[in-house]
Amino acid sequence: MKAPEFRKMSEDELAKKAKELREELGNLSFHHRLRPLENSARLRQIKKDIARIATICREKVSN
Numbered sequence: 001m002k003a004p005e006f007r008k009m010s011e012d013e014l015a016k017k018a019k020e021l022r023e024e025l026g027n028l029s030f031h032h033r034l035r036p037l038e039n040s041a042r043l044r045q046i047k048k049d050i051a052r053i054a055t056i057c058r059e060k061v062s063n
Contacts, residue, residue: 001049
């Protein structure tokens with residue numbers, strides 16, 4: 001997702017989305033250790049989305 005899409009979400013929705021992404025990251029990294037993933041770039045994309053959510057949450061708290 002892009003940052004503008006995350007900015008439209010409420011803080012509760014952002015927290016829920018971050019939790020889902022962390023779970024997906026854990027599952028994918030586990031499967032990647034067992035055998036290489038077809039799309040290993042997905043791991044990097046999930047990490048960046050989690051970072052975007054954290055940044056937007058900090059912006060909302062400071063405003």
